[in-house]
Amino acid sequence: MNSFVIVCLDDDPTIIERLNQELAGFAGLFDLCNAYSIREAYEILDLVEHQGQQVAAVICDNRLGLDNGVDFLIQLESHPATRHARSVLLNDKPQLDSIMQAVNEGRLHYCLNKPWQPSELLQVLTKELTTFVLKHPGEDWLQYSQVLDHRRILNAHIERQMANFRSGFIQNTNDLDDETLARQVTDALHDFFDGNDESRACRTYSADHLLTQEGQPNRFLWFITMGEVVLYKKDEHGNKHEVVRVGPGNLVGGMSFVTGEPSFSTGVTLGKTDVIKLDRTLFNKVMNSRSELLPLFTNLLLRNFNRRLQGSIRTEMQLQQTLQSLDAAYQQLIEKEKMAMLGQLVAGVAHELNNPVSAILRGSDTLKHTICKLTKTQLSLENQTRGNMILQQAMQSRPLSTAETRSRAKALELKLGDRQLARKAVQMGIDGPEHLESWLLSQKKNLKPVMDEWDNYYQMGSFLRSMHVCAQRIADLVKSLKSYARQDDETFHQVDIHEGLEDTLVIFENRLKHHHVTKEYAKLPLITCQPIALQQVWTNLIANALDAIEAPGEIRITTRFTPGIQNEDNENQCVDIIVEDNGKGIAPAQQEKIFELNYTTKREGNFGLGIGLSVCQQIIHHHHGEIRVESEPGRFTRMIATLPLRGDASLSGEAPSLASKIPANQEAL
Structure with missing residues (x-):
């Protein structure tokens, strides 16, 4: 019995037979197990765990009767025997949404289209199994070098030996006189x-x-x-x-x-x-x-x-020589530090660009279908004109809290007699008195099909606004990078803090659709701040919340005046921006460390360098505010950022650029 197991899952016996033939070369070091259904696969996983083995790789077909192979791969991490297993999906029908979901969850490492070439599977498995084996330092890596990536294993073995050698390099002799x-x-x-x-x-x-x-x-x-x-x-x-x-x-x-x-x-x-x-x-x-x-x-x-x-x-000559050597070593350290920061910057930029670019791609794909619907509309010319007004209004919509949306829809339902239509009207912004008689009640008998057509205009406007927000996010990131190089200043502006929160929610729209989001916005005046910098704070806090919850989870975003503040005194007024989730929470011992640089609570495999909350704290402090955490393990985590409506920094009109203060990667904990 070997330490590691390869599981092949397919309901087609011919595919299983082909997999066994092509993987025969691995059989000396990996046990091969076959399953024809997800139920059999879980039985194999339980047996593997019972025998003290671990699953190195799972090869799974995308379609298993009525079951979905992608869903199975996503759940692998929850099983003790497959927490670090590499996953390969056999796909014969393009299902980009489910496949991308598996990639985002970190449980799909390779997608192999059927039918595959004879050597293609061996190349994939060689790479993935090598990656798996090298994550187990307790194993004798050299025994795997004959069937896996010889070069990578040999290099890793040498590096491990050198690390062991270096660790004992001084310790073995420092006790000797x-x-x-x-x-x-x-x-x-x-x-x-x-x-x-x-x-x-x-x-x-x-x-x-x-x-x-x-x-x-x-x-x-x-x-x-x-x-x-x-x-x-x-x-x-x-x-x-x-x-x-x-x-x-x-x-x-x-x-x-x-x-x-x-x-x-x-x-x-x-x-x-x-x-x-x-x-x-x-x-x-x-x-x-x-x-x-x-x-x-x-x-x-x-x-x-x-x-x-x-x-x-x-002598004086020796001192000069020593100083020159120290100066040369110092310059080398500076260059190494620059290269290290450059590497972090590249990783951070790539990660930052991913969300808005993905949102733009989703929006453009949806727009293609929506435009086709608008060109075939059956609306009258008058209703088409109203649809265009809805489109324009959607591109400049004001953020509404969840409570306000519910209240307005409830009031309109009494007049329209239909809850769904009332809610749609509130979303489109046509529930006011100027729309009620001429737009809604006048065509109440045919209102549902008309509203369905108007919804296409609203969706187009909403997606255009989302694409604009994401494009602006990319532009702001480029601006920050330019500021990093030039060390330019970013000025303070008076902005609606809710718009920045809404723009951040747009960027995370694809992940948020699996959860319930509640917004409770107070009626706040404009806040004097650096909007680009605060956008980074909201991005980190919402990303942290998403990483902490499992679907379907709950995220609540609240704005309020700080308790105890006198509202009439605008000079000293402060507001709280709260991002709360019902995730796993943070232990009290960790709460004291989460704002420290390079401290992370994320599990292995998730992107996180441990600098996100440290950066958030720097930005909030720069605005003369504070950020704190309230959490109860297993119940919730509540991040509270407190900002003054007007701070001392706003009087100067400028402040150090965001990029000059923020390390390269802005990812949260």
Whole structure:
């Protein structure tokens, strides 16, 4: 029995047989299990869990009788045996919505169209199984290299070995004193050269033997095992000065040997001296044959350098050389930091663009069908003109709270006698007195088909507005990127905070349609703020709420005057913007950390760098406000952002640009 299992799910026995034939090469390291229905598949998963195995990959047909293979893949994460399994969908009928849903949920890694080429499945499985195996560091990766991606596995194995080596590089020697460390290196070197010293590395010199000469190239590293060596340095007038004497366990020529630079000092033996002389070829030979010697030898070399720096040879020339080395290292760190930030920026921009672009694509696809309906409308010329007015109004609609929508629809229902028509009229904005008699009641007998036609105009206007909002979101992101490069300032504006919230909801429309959204908007005056920056806050908070809930979930967005504020004092007035969800909640210990940079509560596989709420806090503080969290695990999470109607920053008319304050990726926790 192997550690990992590959599950093949298809109600067609011929497909199962073909899968088994093509996957036979994996059978030595992966158990192959077949299922002809979702019920059988769950029985196999339970058996796999009972046997202590894990599912590495699930190959599932899109259509399984009356069942949907995509739905099965989405549910895989909930089963302990398949939490990290790779998923491959066999698809013969395009179902983009369900497939995209699986991709968004992170449970569909590849879609293979039927019929597939003979080598196509092997290539996909090789890649996906390699990814799965490399997520299990406790496994012997090398045993999988013959059937999976040899290069990736070998590179990962080497990196893991190097990481283990680095982790013990200093720890293995930092408890040793200098004498013990030197004795271990000496014993290891003598053991290596015992009976195998054709190069005469172990030598004995008499007094006044020259080892290194200042300013001259040096190809050797001298390890002193007995005796004493004195190091000399010339001053600017050419006079020779003794700077230090070194004995057993010390290295001579270490700096020039490592860097390839000319010798820094002249080394001369004072008396009979035993040394081990290594050139680069011999040094590599010793270290390659004795891997345990490298950390010992390196640590000894570092200790020698440290003693030299702390010793009597700290001349002005050495200080200058050290400062130059530090400056060069600092510049390298700066360049590395720039590259790291650039990588985060690219990832963040790609993620930020995804939502508005997806919304534009959905809107354009819907518009194609809506336009066809409008060209075939049966409305009279007068009602067509009214439809055009509805379209224009939908493009500039004012955000309505859920409570206001319900109240107005209830009042109109008493006059129209139809709840659905009343609700549609409120959505279209034609429930006012100027519309009631001439538009609605005058054609009450035929109102339903007319309203259905008008709804096409409303939908077109609504989608055009949504596309405009998403395009503006992309433009704002580009503007922020330009500001990041130029460090321009973004001015404060007076805006309706509800419009920014509505625009954010439009961007998340495809995900929000699976949940219930309630809006409770207070009648607020215009707020002086940076609208682009606050748009980023709403984006992060709503994205967090969506990630925390399972369909069908509930999200409530509320605006209100801060409790205790005197409404007549506009100078000190503040408002709360609350985003609440009924998700899994946040533990009290985590609530204290969620605003820390690089802290994330998202599970593995979800996009999140842990900088979203940190950025939100920076933006809110920049507006002289505050943001806090209230949460009860298993019940709800409530994010509350408090903003002043007018802050001190608004008086200046400008503030640092958003992009100069925000790290590259704005994703939430």
